[in-house]
Amino acid sequence: MNKIFKNKYLILRRLSQFTILFLYFAANYWGWKILMGNLSFSKLFDTIPLTDPYAFLQMLFAGAVISTNLIIGVLVVVLFYGIIGGRAYCSWVCPVNLITDLAAWVRRKTNHEKDNLVSAIKIKKFRYAFLVAMLIFSAIIGAAAYEFINPIGFFTRAVAFSMGFAWVWLLVIFIFDAFVLKNGWCGHICPVGATYALIGAKNIIRVYHEKEKCTNCGNCFIVCPENQVLAPVINKKSDFISGIECTNCGRCIEVCEDDALHFSIRNFIKGEKNEKNSSN
Amino acid sequence: MDRRNFLANLIQLSAAATAAGAVVSGFAEENKYKPLTLRPPGALPEEEFIKTCIRCGLCVEACKNRENKMIINGKEIDTLFLAAPGDKAPIGTPYFIPRTGPCFMCDDIPCLFACPTGALTPDMCKNEKGEVSIDYAKMGVAVIDPSSCIAYWGLQCTACYRACPEMDKAITIEWKQNERTGKHAYRIPVVHEEYCTGCGMCEMACVTEKPAIKVFPREVCLGKAGDRYVKGWDIKDQQRVKKASTKTTTKTPWSEKNPLQNLNEGVNWDE
DSSP states (O other): OHHHHHTHHHHHHHHHHHHHHHHHHHHHHTOOOSEEEETTEEEETTTEEEEOHHHHHHHHHHTOOOOHHHHHHHHHHHHIIIIIITTHIIIIIOTHHHHHHHHHHHHHHTTOTTOOSSOTTTTTTHHHHHHHHHHHHHHHHTSOGGGGTOHHHHHHHHHHSOOTTHHHHHHHHHHIIIIISTTHIIIIIOHHHHHHHHHGGGOSEEEEEOTTTOOOOOHHHHHOTTGGGTTTTTTTOSEEOOOTTOOOOOHHHHHOSSOOEEEEEOOTTTOTTOGGGOOO | OHHHHHHHHHHHHHHHHHHHHHHHHHHHHHHHOOTTOOOOTTBOOHHHHHHHOOOOOHHHHHHHTOSSOOEETTEEOOOEEEOOTTSSSSTTOEEEOTTTSOOOOOTTOHHHHHOSSSSBOGGGGBOTTOOBOGGGOOSOEEEEOTTTOHHHHTOOOOHHHHHOTTBTTTEEEEEEEOTTTSSOEEEEEEEOTTTOOOOOHHHHHOOSSSOSEEEEOHHHHOOOOOTTOOOTTOHHHHHHTTTOOOOOOOOOTTTTSOHHHHHHTTOOTTO
16 A cells, blocks of 8 residues: 555556546547547547647648637647646656656666667757757648657557557657667657647646755666756755656656655745745 | 867757658658548548648547448448558548448538548538538549449449439439340449549449449549630530630640641751
8 A cells, every 4th residue: 555655646647648548549439528539639528629739830830721729729738738737748648658668667677777879968959959850841841740650649549540550660669768768769859748848848836856855865866767857956955856858757756765855836926946835 | 168069969969850850751751642542521632631630530530429320231330540550541641441431421421520620621512502511522533444344244233323322413324225235235334523422332332343433532533624625515614714824834845836837847848
């Protein structure tokens, strides 16, 4: 029981990811109207549209006529992640996270965490360059170019509609993450994640770190898929983990033996370091 | 030195992103145009459709959960699919295969009205008066292969004619004398593109091993006569060419001179 409580965020995240996939499946096979479509565009309760902001951007660049539905959908998503969620899409919704987390787990279990073919430091900002490049190429070919290889689309369509050869692409991502570059796909390439990082840069729910409790054991660094966001804070100051690439997965909180990390609410009005805001 | 590194890194990243983007776009460009893809009713022209479709699959869900489900031999017939990688349609976009799952032409067109982006739009499914009906859908057009159509052999069939939801409009039967026997008639199906919606019921009904009547996208198999030819006996058709431009659109070395010059040049008349 204690173990379940200790890993509550991990369990909740998996529950959230699988529930979303199941609802997409049920929408197609049994006509449930709770969550229809897939992660590029969904309808919640048959009324609220939800649009993938990166797909929307690509369509804009490709020169498509944008419908009101899509605009409302983007606004809903941007408001939700921009204010509350941050980059939570990547760890709480995206099914590709299942694959890349599995790859990271394989790396940890086989003690091959630092064996990368490519220098992770050198390609640190690659995803943002890739994001822009795909937008430009979308304009050139006149279609949402990244959507042709987007593994998120492949995964959700494979669950809700049909699989085809989608598994090959998903396997490629697993192998890439497990053997070529640690957290390679989600942490260095995926432009959808990069979009959500930019959207959620100033959200209010963040992980808070208390320096007094920290013993600098490094557990959080081992599990964090974006551990560059931890580096400026952990054991240096009591502050929010404010790096935009933090996915709010909460894994660092769970592995921390010193209870030095917890979710809290950033209050920009009173100043970020306001101790009263920590829910401890 | 730091700035130098930064710049070098920036250039490397941009180059890598461009290279990766080019590979992906090359794949996308190759994948986006599959000319034989049949789209749901009301689809925009393919070029626009591929831009506008967000690949959500709401049309497929609406089709799968529609009211008039067709059950043939105890098996429910699915029409629309969302293309997975490896299917013969651009990845993630809706399509149907008439031989196994034709469009049943629901009156309420659930797939069309499910579309959130306007890739499927009532504008593409109406007549000149602006009335929206599935009868005005233009998903494709049926084409008959006379060499394998058994009605052209002289056998009695009319399966496609009877399956057609636009019976006696989209497919009619033409009677012709069979000169081989002198006593019998050919009853030959003829497709009229102005009424054919491209639903594919005929293709599913066709009795031959491989269908002798098949549905293709309209832009693939319909021609266009252009403004140079007109049906002189048809007032409507004369209206069509009223605004025709007289410009020559085809330029060859011969069209630079007038026809008479072309004919006479290079001929030695004295001989």
